[in-house]
Amino acid sequence: MAESSNLSIFKIGVGPSSSHTVGPMLACNLFCNALGENVSKVERIKIELYGSLSLTGKGHLTDMACIIGLNGIRAKDLSASLKDETISLAMQNHKINLAGRKEIDFSYERDVIFYQDFLPLHENGMKVSAYDCNGGVVLEQVYYSVGGGFVATEEALKNPPKQEQHKDIKISFSNAKELLALCEKHKKTIAQISMEYEEQFNSKEYIQKYCSEIWEAMQDSYRNGCSTEGILPGPLKLKRRAPELLKSDFDPKDPLSFVDQVSLYAIAIAEENGAGGRVVTAPTNGACAVVPAVMLYLQALYGSEFDCKVVDFLLVAIAIGSLYKKNASISGAEAGCQAEIGSASSMAAAAAAYIMGGDAYQICSAAEIAMEHHLGLTCDPVAGLVQIPCIERNAFGAIKAISAARIAISRKSQPKVGLDEVIKTMYQTGKDMDHRYKETSLGGLASLEWEA
Ligand code: SF4
Known part of the structure; x- marks a missing residue:
C-alpha cells in the first residue's frame, strides 16, 4: 500500500x-x-x-x-x-x-x-x-x-495501488518493531515520530489544528450526550442514561469512583452515537467513546497539563491505530468487536501510557495488554443496533485502557508477547470467527429474545 x-x-x-x-x-x-x-x-x-x-x-x-x-x-x-x-x-x-x-x-x-x-x-x-x-x-x-x-x-x-515510495517519504513504519526502531535510532518519542511521519503529508499547523478540532468534537459529543434525555432510536426503546448518571454523586472517598466517572464519559458519547449524532470515529463509530473517555479522565486528572498534550496524545493513538489498519482490521464485520473496541482500547492505552510518562516500549506494551484482553470479543449487536452491548462496551474498553497503561508502566520485567504478535493474533482470531459473530446479528446476544 x-x-x-x-x-x-x-x-x-x-x-x-x-x-x-x-x-x-x-x-x-x-x-x-x-x-x-x-x-x-x-x-x-x-x-x-x-x-x-x-x-x-x-x-x-x-x-x-x-x-x-x-x-x-x-x-x-x-x-x-x-x-x-x-x-x-x-x-x-x-x-x-x-x-x-x-x-x-x-x-x-x-x-x-x-x-x-x-x-x-x-x-x-x-x-x-x-x-x-x-x-x-x-x-x-x-x-x-x-x-x-x-x-x-x-x-x-x-488491484491495490502498488507500493510506490514517494521520494519525500523519509520516515515510515508498518509495525511496532519498526516504530520502536525509529524511536531508538532518532532518540525520539512515539508522538514525535508520529508527527514527523504526518508532516510528510501535511504542515505541522494543519496537523495541530486537525487534532484540536477532533478534541473539540469529542468534547461536544460528550456535552450533547449528557444534556440530551429520551429514548434512543430503534425497536429496543433504550433510555439514554448519561443525563441521570451526570447527576450522581461520585464519592471522592471511594477509590473506585473514577470507574463511575469514566463510565459516564463513555456512555454519554456512545449514546450520542447510538442516536445518530455527531461524534468522532475513533477508529470506528461503534467504539467512538473509548478514546475520548480516556482523554476526559486524563483531563480531570491532570488539568491544563493534559490540555497542552492533547495533540501528542492523539498522535500516539493515531500511530498505534495505523498498525491495526495496516496489519489487521478495525472492522467488526471483518474481525468482530475485538477489532473495534479492542483497537480503540489499545490506542487509548498507548496514548494514556505516553501521558503517564511511559517510554516507547511501555507505550507499545500498554497497547498490547489492552488488545490481549479483548481477544475473541464478538460483535453481536442486539436488534442490529449500535446500543447493546456497544454502549457499555465502550466504558469497559476505556477502563481496560487505563488499567493496561498502568500495568505497562509499573512492570519491571520484559513482556513475553509483543504488540505485533497480538495484532496478528487478533486478525487471525477474527478470520477464524464464525460469521454469526461479525456484525450480522445472527448469533450471540443478538439471537436472544428481547422486550421493547
Ligand atoms: S458489538 Fe459490534 S457494533 Fe457493537 S461496538 Fe462492537 S463491533 Fe461495533
Whole structure:
C-alpha cells in the first residue's frame, strides 16, 4: 500500500456506525462525484446492500446514510435539521436531490434492496446504480465499506495501488518493531515520530489544528450526550442514561469512583452515537467513546497539563491505530468487536501510557495488554443496533485502557508477547470467527429474545 497520512483514523462523522453509516454515506458521495456532469441524464437510482450491510443495515441506518450521501451531503456537514429534511424528502415526498443538483423520483421499497448473500471481496459490500429515462445504465459501481468509515471500490480492492515510495517519504513504519526502531535510532518519542511521519503529508499547523478540532468534537459529543434525555432510536426503546448518571454523586472517598466517572464519559458519547449524532470515529463509530473517555479522565486528572498534550496524545493513538489498519482490521464485520473496541482500547492505552510518562516500549506494551484482553470479543449487536452491548462496551474498553497503561508502566520485567504478535493474533482470531459473530446479528446476544 502507498504511504499516506494516518490522521483520518480520527474523523468527524455521524452515528451510529462507521462501516454501516459513515462508509456507505461516503460511498454515495463518491458515486455522486463519479457521475459528474452525467448527473443530468439520471432519472432513477438503485442501492443494493449485501452481507453485513444488509443484515444489520436497517438497525445501523445504512439505508438512510445512503440516501443522505446520494444527496451529495458529507458526514461532517450534516446537522440534525439537514438530516431530517433530507430523509423526509426521500421517505415522504419520494424525491432525492441527486448530488445536490438534480431532483429525481425515489421509492424506498423499489430502490433500496437488501440481499442476504455477501459480495466476494469483503463482508460489507454495496452496489449503486444510476439509470437514464430509458432504463439504460449511466453508472454502476460496487463499493466496500472496509471499516472505520473507509471505502474502497471493487477495482481498488482487486488491484491495490502498488507500493510506490514517494521520494519525500523519509520516515515510515508498518509495525511496532519498526516504530520502536525509529524511536531508538532518532532518540525520539512515539508522538514525535508520529508527527514527523504526518508532516510528510501535511504542515505541522494543519496537523495541530486537525487534532484540536477532533478534541473539540469529542468534547461536544460528550456535552450533547449528557444534556440530551429520551429514548434512543430503534425497536429496543433504550433510555439514554448519561443525563441521570451526570447527576450522581461520585464519592471522592471511594477509590473506585473514577470507574463511575469514566463510565459516564463513555456512555454519554456512545449514546450520542447510538442516536445518530455527531461524534468522532475513533477508529470506528461503534467504539467512538473509548478514546475520548480516556482523554476526559486524563483531563480531570491532570488539568491544563493534559490540555497542552492533547495533540501528542492523539498522535500516539493515531500511530498505534495505523498498525491495526495496516496489519489487521478495525472492522467488526471483518474481525468482530475485538477489532473495534479492542483497537480503540489499545490506542487509548498507548496514548494514556505516553501521558503517564511511559517510554516507547511501555507505550507499545500498554497497547498490547489492552488488545490481549479483548481477544475473541464478538460483535453481536442486539436488534442490529449500535446500543447493546456497544454502549457499555465502550466504558469497559476505556477502563481496560487505563488499567493496561498502568500495568505497562509499573512492570519491571520484559513482556513475553509483543504488540505485533497480538495484532496478528487478533486478525487471525477474527478470520477464524464464525460469521454469526461479525456484525450480522445472527448469533450471540443478538439471537436472544428481547422486550421493547
Ligand atoms: S458489538 Fe462492537 S463491533 Fe459490534 S457494533 Fe457493537 S461496538 Fe461495533
